[in-house]
Amino acid sequence: MERVAIIGASMTQFGQREAWLQELLAEAAIDCLEDAGVTGEEIEHLYVSNMASGEYEGQTGAVNALAHDIDAMPAYTQRVDQTSSSGGAGMFAAWQSVASGASGMTLLVGGEKMTHRTTAEATDVIASLTHRVEYKHGITLPSFAGLTARHYLERFDAPRESLGKVAEKNHRNGVDNPNAQFQKEVDLETILESPIVADPLRLYDFCPITDGSAALLFCPESVATEYADEYVVVSGIDGATDTHVVHERDDPTVMRGVVESGKGAYEMSGYGPDDIDVAELHDMFTILEFLQMEGLGFAEQGEAWKLIEEGYTERDTGEFPINTSGGLKSKGHPLGASGVAQAVEIYEQLMGEAGPRQVEADVGLTCNVGGFGNCVITTIMEAGQ
């Protein structure tokens, strides 16, 4: 099986953009190809990670449109939808295409256009992934987060402030990310006094609604040196699912998709939690950062909040930086783009290109969560040799 390298990466400005999906995808794709010195004609497989372009803007067939816009024809094209983990699922598809030998050059572009919708409409599109018995009660993904956060705080006697500190940290990191939707610090008092959205969680416990796109270029490691002196290798990647009906899970604080995808990625890479130097976790809601830290073995169950309180995950002073990009919380969450953008951040960290966000890292991890842990992709990356 071919070792798979990443030789180019890009992301657009995240936030409220005038561009629609087709333009956002092309913007990231062209930047990524320029970063790698590769032309559209060299692409053999082209994947677009996107959750809901049909629902959000009435645009389907976006991947074919992109192939035409960047002159990638006659490349094989495929859209990848795995709700919020579409980006991670696209990573898996792109990795498979190269590792299997089916493609010698694969471009992955993730994107979503959301901000033209009201918050209620955007929330409902996302909530449409839920089971009928959940949807009719008006469940939303933020509501699942509120239910889980209350259970976590009560069961593990964790202080409400610890969740606020996740938001505070990630906003602080986002200040140094020029592509982040929010590039401003938010103090803990403001976070804890912001309006309630899903009790006990408040406005700053949630990521924003975002437009944006991100891209990565994959090829066999044997080919990578033809294009770049330095590159990144995908060391391990795996995906897993949990119950569609969230309340059927035995333990509301355990996301089996996180645990199982993490196990698979660790096994493939030969690395374990102690080997990971930096991680991008899916902090769509602050409570998710705790659940992923625990599910991936960075903390014991019920104890991630203590590491946050100790500053263990701080970018500049902590032993194990988490969400150096600002995370979904600060950077934004254009659904199909987020998993790709997580990997763009780890790529830049491993290449030494993260500027003021740079940390010392040889091995990095991303965890991209779809639904409320319904489907998860974990990826481990390291600098190429």
Added chain:
Amino acid sequence: MTMEATRYEDGSITYPGHPVGPNGSEPVETIDLSEYTAEVITWTTSTATPPGVREPNTMAIVEFDVSEASSDASSSRTQSGDESESVRVLGQVTTDEIETGDEVRPVYVEELREPGVGIREPESQDWDGYRFEPV
């Protein structure tokens, strides 16, 4: 109107039921949860609700103990592996005054949210069901 949970060959119970149950087991019977009370496991009040949903919307995950409904309790296994038989359900709550550990009972409601206002096709599912009311 009923709120039917499904029991499977291996004794596990889920709400809603599935064509194939946990551990690949077959459905064997249904249990009407509307006849039972339940305990609140966790709850939230959502203030940012989708189109057609009441605002605020208090919801809870509750756990029903249905051990007395077992046709053969000695051979039944629960989700958690203990002696009691339990099944969890998510639903709206009739009041904002709710706490973890409260006992609640199901109360029938003809329309939990307005069909056709949200993104989901109104004919694709039912919209009535049960809210949970503190006992």
